[in-house]
Amino acid sequence: MSLLIFNGSPRGENSNSNIIISWFIEEFESTTTAYLKKVKQHESMIEEAKSFDQLLFVFPLYVDGMPAQVKHFFERMSQHKEVFKDKEVLFIIHSGFSEAIHSKNLEKYLTRFADIMEMKMYGVFIIPGSEGFRMMPPRMTAKKAKQVAAIGRDYQRNIPFQKEAKVALEGPLVHSKAKAAYFKILQKLGLTNLYWDRQLKKNNAFDKRFDAPYSKM
């Protein structure tokens, strides 16, 4: 059985979503990927979905929800319920935040969406801390890659996912008070900003980083 993958990242091929997909599909013999950033192709993607039984959606959290391009596709899908009825679906939401709470509202909605579409919901998986997956050396992401590959394997074999696997991947809903206090110390030392500062400096924009161009309009 082959898998149709929807990469919902606005960055398309050059995305953290694509890295996650590469981990997931290790055991699949064949997969097809559609890029939802190509909004004009949404109708033909629905046509393509007809010949698949299993779907995978992977996208980043954008302002507490799915990227708008993904929502646009969902709206098109909802006008073709007959195409998606009884298909199996799995969603992976990833975000730069290291707590799962940011993605929980979207998880709730995706469950409702699968229900509206009468699809078979396999599960929603949340991956925190994804910003920069693309730039990390493989050893830094090895643990997450293994966890995601295990979920992919179960999905491929029609085995229900291990609840522990979902919990382990998600991490804490919110951090403990101790960890939050530790983060505050790192923040004071400027150590939590290094990833962004490096990019700001590279672009000669470091001095402008607090600019508020529309404050006097």
Add this chain to the structure above:
Amino acid sequence: MNLIINGITNSSFSEFETQLEQMDHKDSVYFKLRDLQINYCQGCWDCWVKTPGICAIKDDYEQILSRIPSADQLTIITPILAGYESSLIKKFKDRLIPMIHPYIEIYKGEQHHRQRYGKTPDIKVIVLEDEDTTDEDIATLTELYKRTSLNLRNELIEVVRVKKGAEFEHVLTDI
């Protein structure tokens, strides 16, 4: 100033829309998203790391974005489509990220982005329901906007429901 954002995607709420547009809302600026040329966020992060606070995409969106820091209220009008706010409204929200800063801080015990501006307008949401909208859909949408208010450090004023076929005049006068 009240910034009114109309995220209705087609003519199916024409009566509501006509009356909305005929009303004289004092001290407000009205944007009808579907009549504007607004592109999707591409996730380039230029507004964070290259031209802080300024979006790389040049289109009609800047007319809206530039008014947000000086607005007192943001009124979002959205139909429920597939159980959620419209993709037009989501597009509007995705492009709000120049309003925030990439740096992360602890706020109310959670990680949140630092704000680029001192204040952002409080949010009111007017939801145009369809026949399949459930109380749970509205509860999920309300929770979504509470999260968004937490991220933008403002208040969610309220989520107003307009049921399919129900009276809506009082909603418009109270905008």
